[in-house]
Amino acid sequence: MADMMQFDLVSPERRLASVEAREVQIPGADGDMTAMPDHVPTITTLRPGVLKVAHAGGTDEYVVSGGFAEISGDGVTVLAEEALPRGELNQDMFDRMIQGLRDRHAKAKDAYVNEPGPVDEAAKLLADMVAVGSEMGLSSN
């Protein structure tokens, strides 16, 4: 079937999804991208964001905290560090994720005083996560 492709979402702890998908919207580190069947083979890293999968039965959304995606002509495999179906994300978990990134940002600030690269990176991750939160209607304070 040319208009469908295999989509797998796996995290280290479990396999979250394995379906035939029509298109997959991926929160890439350099910007969102939508993968459809016969996409050019691509490997991209992820930023914290929402992954949307359109398949025959509707659209599924997952919150991912990072990881990478491998797109080949006949399928998409997303290897996420941490991933949850959108409905399962609650304030507690979100707080924990935000806190982790805040710590990382603070640590980066301490460790790389004269080197803005890693600090900016950590700040970006944090900002992305906050954006995810506001989309979900979760507070990030």
Next chain:
Amino acid sequence: MPSLKDLKNRIESVKSTRKITKAMQMVAAAKLRRAQDAAEQSRPYTERFNAVMAGLSASAQGSDTAPRLLSGTGSDQVHLLVVMTAERGLCGGFNANIAKLARLRASELKAQGKTVKILTVGKKGRDALRRDYGDLFVDHVDLSEVKRVGYADAQAIAKDILSRFDAGDFDVATIFYSKFHSVISQEPTAQQIIPASFETEDGEEAGASTLYEYEPSEEAILADLLPRGVATAIFSALLENGASEQGARMSAMDNATRNAGEMIDKLTIEYNRTRQAVITNELIEIISGAEAL
């Protein structure tokens, strides 16, 4: 010759021991199923990850700009041995086998004049190695509070190891754990994680041959993924270890239960013989007393 009462007491105590080992065996069997399940669940991630990394690292290996996690520091003077064992004993040779392998490696490296540092994960490994190599310990990770090993635990260990690597504390890191084959067979394994080497299960994995576009750049992705590779390797080792531990405990407790059963049979025969001897003795005394009259 033990008295009847002694024998009876011993039979009772062996019986209660058997009850305990039987219960432990059943608990281990239930936990084993869960541990195997967890290992099963993580396999797709690990396999895909390694396939992608194999492709990426193959192309980066040759270049001068390859990250240090992949190419190494250029020396192999200081070795870090990460010895992962269980928090609890009573699981046959499980902990001892891992410790033995680590000890062997440590003495080999020392004979070659290398510096050895040891990081232990799990109490039993620390106890086993303390006497010979206690002065080489750099740290210990305690997982006794952890009911179910999660990826976060592996990440914490990886972070600790990576920060040591960045600080230049060691050149080569190797993890020691036990690979799970079956309930009766677990294989102690040493796996080098820094500098990283990735092998796919079958050489024809698509990741190695297809030409990919990379976003951001190939180097950036590699630099991002290598630290995750360390965490992934540790996570799968922890899961394998978990399954191995329960498998080893299950067969150890199965043996113990069987031994207890045999012991009870033997003691019961001895008990019956002794009782018969006592009766016979009494009869002889009565008869010879009657004859004497």
